[in-house]
Amino acid sequence: NLMDYSRCRQVYTIIAPLIILGGLGFSVLYNLTDISIFRMVSWFRQKRRPDLLHITTPKRLSLQTKIVLSTTAFLIVSGMLLLWLFESCSSSPTADKNILAAFFQSVSARTAGFNTVNIGSLTEGSKLTLMLLMLIGGSSGSTAGGIKTTTFAVIVMIVIATLRRRREVEIFHRSIRLIVMGRAITIVVLYLAILLSTTLMLTITERQNCPSLLDLMFEVTSAIGTVGLSTGITSSLTTAGKWIIIVTMLIGRLGPLTLLTAMLFSAKPAKYECPSEPLVVG
Numbered sequence: 001n002l003m004d005y006s007r008c009r010q011v012y013t014i015i016a017p018l019i020i021l022g023g024l025g026f027s028v029l030y031n032l033t034d035i036s037i038f039r040m041v042s043w044f045r046q047k048r049r050p051d052l053l054h055i056t057t058p059k060r061l062s063l064q065t066k067i068v069l070s071t072t073a074f075l076i077v078s079g080m081l082l083l084w085l086f087e088s089c090s091s092s093p094t095a096d097k098n099i100l101a102a103f104f105q106s107v108s109a110r111t112a113g114f115n116t117v118n119i120g121s122l123t124e125g126s127k128l129t130l131m132l133l134m135l136i137g138g139s140s141g142s143t144a145g146g147i148k149t150t151t152f153a154v155i156v157m158i159v160i161a162t163l164r165r166r167r168e169v170e171i172f173h174r175s176i177r178l179i180v181m182g183r184a185i186t187i188v189v190l191y192l193a194i195l196l197s198t199t200l201m202l203t204i205t206e207r208q209n210c211p212s213l214l215d216l217m218f219e220v221t222s223a224i225g226t227v228g229l230s231t232g233i234t235s236s237l238t239t240a241g242k243w244i245i246i247v248t249m250l251i252g253r254l255g256p257l258t259l260l261t262a263m264l265f266s267a268k269p270a271k272y273e274c275p276s277e278p279l280v281v282g
Contacts, residue, residue, distance in 0.1 A: 006116040012100050015114065016107045023111040023138030024072065028065045035059045064150065066172050068139045071149040079106030079133050086125035095121070109133040111144035113228025120215075120232040127218055127231070134225035135191065145226035145252045147187050154184040187255075195220055198248050205240040209233075219245060224252035 005011050021029070038059040061069075083102035087095045096117045108114045109130045119127070137146015153171065158181055161169045169176040198220045199213070206216065215231045222229045223245045237245065 002114050002116045003118065006096070006098075006101060011116060012104055015112075016104055019107050019112045019114075020072065020076070023142050023144045024068055025064075025139040025141035027062075027141045028068045028139060031062050031065045035061065063172060063174050064140075067150050067153045071153045072139070075110065075133060075136060075149070076103070076106050079109065079129055082129045083126050086123045086129065090123045092121060092123070095123070105130065106133065109227060109229065110136060110146065110225075111138040111142070111227065113222070115229060119218075119229055124214055127214055130229065131218055131221045134221045134227045134229065135195070137225050137227075145224070145255075147191050151184045151187050154181060155188055158184075191224065194224060194248070194251060198224070198244060201244055202237075202241055205238050205244065209236055209238070211236075220248060223248040226252045 002011055002015075080099070080103045083105055084097070084099050087102065088097045090097075101116050104114075104116050110133050119130070122130075135146055136152045137148055138144025139149045140151075154169070154176060157169050157171050157176070161167075169181060195217070199217045202216045202220065203213065211233045215233050218229075218231050219234060219237075221227075226249060234242075234245070
């Protein structure tokens with residue numbers, strides 16, 4: 001809870017960049033570091049021996065790095081603008097209309113869970129925006145939860161490719177394998193299934209406390225995304241509700257795809273292929 005430091009510049013200039021770096025993932029950080037070192041060495045070599053021709057293979061950004069950086073930037077900017085818009089249109093006297101507060105919450109909601117504003121007093125639009133950011137989470141290989149930025153990018157590109165009637169899904173002029181698309185769809189479906197089923201269970205266990213459905217879903221989304229944000233109803237949950245949240249956090253930390261892989265580890269691949277037939281969907 002950083003509400004007492006909402007006007008402190010160090011929160012936005014030090015903590016926010018650290019949160020962003022922590023959510024990029026180790027492979028992305030390694031790729032960026034490798035490129036930086038390569039360019040520094042090439043620059044020093046050129047300065048010392050400008051007439052010497054060095055034929056080396058240049059280091060390039062990997063597809064993973066490009067997707068993570070572009071998706072992270074899009075989520076931070078879009079989340080910040082939506083939060084600032086919803087709070088600016090709010091009639092509540094406690095609404096924080098500071099653009100820096102919106103920026104920090106957009107960054108923090110995907111992995112860290114720090115808050116410089118009272119989450120419980122936010123508008124419903126702001127809470128829904130934070131839920132979407134928590135559901136997406138950080139990037140693969142990081143300590144963040146959620147479906148991951150790469151999964152989100154693949155799902156978006158699948159939709160775009162379908163609307164454009166393209167047979168292949170392409171990102172940055174690279175085609176995505178069918179098995180990767182299948183994993184992305186599986187992760188999203190499992191996360192949504194866990195989110196909805198857990199929320200339904202909380203509506204039963206918390207029927208006497210009567211919290212709003214949005215607040216219950218916010219708690220579940222925060223738990224499955226291992227974020228830590230709360231609207232303030234966690235302490236008032238029943239014992240059964242708290243156990244549900246604990247199990248949801250454990251599932252979110254392990255990852256639904258990890259659990260599914262563990263359950264199907266002994267499954268044998270099919271030795272035959274069924275004939276195909278046209279099917280109308282939508």
